């Protein structure tokens with residue numbers, strides 16, 4: 001079965017390489033990019049009620065966030081599906097259903 005996430009990462013790298021941007025894509029600057037794009041996503045919500053948020057703007061900024069995150073994963077050779085599944089397994093231990101269901105508290109206060 002093809003890994004669609006890896007396929008997207010290859011498309012991102014092709015986009016990057018056509019522009020000779022790999023030279024700028026060190027982990028520190030990619031992390032800064034991720035943070036900046038996350039802030040741009042937050043800005044879409046700033047001072048707006050939920051019904052005033054433009055889903056097109058959410059889509060645009062979320063794509064930027066994912067672009068940066070996927071480049072970081074690629075830089076470190078991380079398998080995106082695996083790291084998400086590992087984190088879900090870890091969070092499942094921290095937040096067992098019997099204690100966490102319907103509870104918004106942090107794991108150390110369940």
Ligand SMILES: [Mg+2]
Nearest residue numbers: 037040061064
């Ligand atoms: Mg942006």
